[in-house]
Amino acid sequence: MATINCPSCGAPIELRSAAVPYSVCPYCQSVVMHQGDQPVEVGKAAVLPFDVSPIQLGTTGEVDGVRFEVVGRVRWGWTDGSWNEWLLQCSDGVERWLGEAMGMFQYLTEKPDAMMDPLLQRFAAGGPIAIAEQAVIDGITFAASDIKEAKCLGGEGSLPFPTPADWTMVSVDFKGKTGESLSVQRDAQGTGAYEGRYLDLAAMKVRGLRQIEGWTLPEALK
Amino acid sequence: MTAGRTVTCPSCGGTIEIKAAGYTVNVGCQYCGSVLDVANPDVKLISEFQMAARKLELPLGSRGTVQGIEWEVIGYLERSDDESLWHEYLVFNPYGGYRWIVRSEGSWSWGTMLPEEPSNAFGNAVSWNGQRFSQDYDDVPTRTDYVLGEFYWRIKTGDTVQAGFYEGSGDTSLSCERSADETSWTYVEDLPDEAIEQAFKTPDGSPLPLTGGPVAPAPPPSYVASGFEATKPRPKGEWGFIWKVAFGTLAACLLVMLFFGMGHSVAKNQIEVVLDAPARSYTLGTFTTTRSYQPITVKAQSVEQFDNKWVDLDYSLVNKATQESIDGYGVVEHYSGYDSDGSWSEGSYSGKAKFAGVPAGTYDLVVEASMHTWSGGSSSSSTSSFTNPWGTATGERFHIDIEASTGGVFWGNFVVIALLLLGVPIFLFFRQFKGSGTTSSSDWDDDD
Numbered sequence: 001m002a003t004i005n006c007p008s009c010g011a012p013i014e015l016r017s018a019a020v021p022y023s024v025c026p027y028c029q030s031v032v033m034h035q036g037d038q039p040v041e042v043g044k045a046a047v048l049p050f051d052v053s054p055i056q057l058g059t060t061g062e063v064d065g066v067r068f069e070v071v072g073r074v075r076w077g078w079t080d081g082s083w084n085e086w087l088l089q090c091s092d093g094v095e096r097w098l099g100e101a102m103g104m105f106q107y108l109t110e111k112p113d114a115m116m117d118p119l120l121q122r123f124a125a126g127g128p129i130a131i132a133e134q135a136v137i138d139g140i141t142f143a144a145s146d147i148k149e150a151k152c153l154g155g156e157g158s159l160p161f162p163t164p165a166d167w168t169m170v171s172v173d174f175k176g177k178t179g180e181s182l183s184v185q186r187d188a189q190g191t192g193a194y195e196g197r198y199l200d201l202a203a204m205k206v207r208g209l210r211q212i213e214g215w216t217l218p219e220a221l222k
Numbered sequence: 223m224t225a226g227r228t229v230t231c232p233s234c235g236g237t238i239e240i241k242a243a244g245y246t247v248n249v250g251c252q253y254c255g256s257v258l259d260v261a262n263p264d265v266k267l268i269s270e271f272q273m274a275a276r277k278l279e280l281p282l283g284s285r286g287t288v289q290g291i292e293w294e295v296i297g298y299l300e301r302s303d304d305e306s307l308w309h310e311y312l313v314f315n316p317y318g319g320y321r322w323i324v325r326s327e328g329s330w331s332w333g334t335m336l337p338e339e340p341s342n343a344f345g346n347a348v349s350w351n352g353q354r355f356s357q358d359y360d361d362v363p364t365r366t367d368y369v370l371g372e373f374y375w376r377i378k379t380g381d382t383v384q385a386g387f388y389e390g391s392g393d394t395s396l397s398c399e400r401s402a403d404e405t406s407w408t409y410v411e412d413l414p415d416e417a418i419e420q421a422f423k424t425p426d427g428s429p430l431p432l433t434g435g436p437v438a439p440a441p442p443p444s445y446v447a448s449g450f451e452a453t454k455p456r457p458k459g460e461w462g463f464i465w466k467v468a469f470g471t472l473a474a475c476l477l478v479m480l481f482f483g484m485g486h487s488v489a490k491n492q493i494e495v496v497l498d499a500p501a502r503s504y505t506l507g508t509f510t511t512t513r514s515y516q517p518i519t520v521k522a523q524s525v526e527q528f529d530n531k532w533v534d535l536d537y538s539l540v541n542k543a544t545q546e547s548i549d550g551y552g553v554v555e556h557y558s559g560y561d562s563d564g565s566w567s568e569g570s571y572s573g574k575a576k577f578a579g580v581p582a583g584t585y586d587l588v589v590e591a592s593m594h595t596w597s598g599g600s601s602s603s604s605t606s607s608f609t610n611p612w613g614t615a616t617g618e619r620f621h622i623d624i625e626a627s628t629g630g631v632f633w634g635n636f637v638v639i640a641l642l643l644l645g646v647p648i649f650l651f652f653r654q655f656k657g658s659g660t661t662s663s664s665d666w667d668d669d670d
Contacts, residue, residue: 103318104335106337
């Protein structure tokens, strides 16, 4: 794994994904952009609050024959709680995230063509979405089921964007009639759509989980 | 576990360990029951209680292995609907997420929250995982009555959702809870007792304090007399004095109770109930009490006679100034039938509910009434439809006269006082003569 030195504190930063332009220094929380000739500090990320997530940077897994490695994380908070989004570097080159909330995992695949839907276009242009409004993607009807305004609580590892402390977004969850799900997120930079599906850790064949004090890893996940 | 985050309860100062740090949003303090918001770094007090925490059958921190994964009990809820109450334990494993253990009427079941909604199926049914689940009863309001431990969503006592129950095949079902914000589905499997009772161990290794779980709705709060204490044991030879004091005090208590118990009517009205229809609310009247603690008795009397039916009467005295409500429960019931011993009947066309200490204020008397057909003991009810001239069809209307009066003689308290006053002298009396080796019958004569 390539490393660079943090332009702020000099500590080594592992570049977990060459394709991803930003990394958070694990020592001083500086957000470092490393796409150009020289790494540049672009800001500071908040220190992640302690949590008992079983996922960590470096955790690997496999879904539908595509292998992945966890290379970064953003933590989002809203009025009634918080959740993690883990950036996956995938063997097929597609951008994916592992959403983690309430002890459940959602495997999210970027779905750029979903943004063609008129409702999502209106949302991307800054318009509102109400609960139960519908979007149709690939012939599947999705209804908005949950709308949250979230604020970035911090980040770690390699990320496709810097994670400034005042970074906020609107996140809308949609549900299909037979278990499909869709997540649409809008921030100051733009709007993205992700197709989701709930999977448990064993189904994703994860390895390299975080060891949490006081708990043993279940056999199926060792 | 020791790797967790700890917070200090702003109400009682107790140190609370957060087991599911990062997920947990609300904590019910295990020392004082206050509910705290821990979603943000600064802990906020949501509702303050100063009470001893309940003793749980599965104490917080207990661990057990179910379906191959070790779970720790981190949260506890007491919930109820109009007909029953039950307990729910939230269990957690960082690699397995959350599950529910439900304790109801002596049995255990295991709940797994569904990430997706089941799809609608033909009839009053849904389909999930290739299985059909059908709903036999309408959704009912379900209330959270008590909260302890930590939860991954905002929770508070008094939260009410609409809950629906969908029966599957075998010992499985789906439960659906709908609130204004969201709908959540849980897959529920019945578990044999030993799957929980042998699997779980308390944090200190002591046996689980199993009680069989909740069975019936709690009775209305009883009035406990204060100020009357058991008389202290006295030296031998003072029996005459002891008995005089005991009986004299008892007589004085009776006089005081009767004096304050005699009251006058403050609200009177008649309600109409429809058999087997949903419960309806009626406001019966408004009254004012000036005494600082006023006993109130509410008497219900059925106008018509009926058989194998009962009327549930949930009373509330709603303080008009504060909107606080004092709740009580009454029933009017009558059953009869025919069995191998001949015909039988039991119950009464009238019923009383007593409110012990109603603080001074102006109150609305509200009753939520519903009438039900008793379907238990099918053989006797089929007989009674021939023998019973008041056999009625569903939808029939009945009338109940309800009258609230100040006062109320609490005979249960009189018995308690009598036991307290007379129990110790009787005990000492027998102990004394047993010790002297003579027969008790002659001693009774001697002493009188």
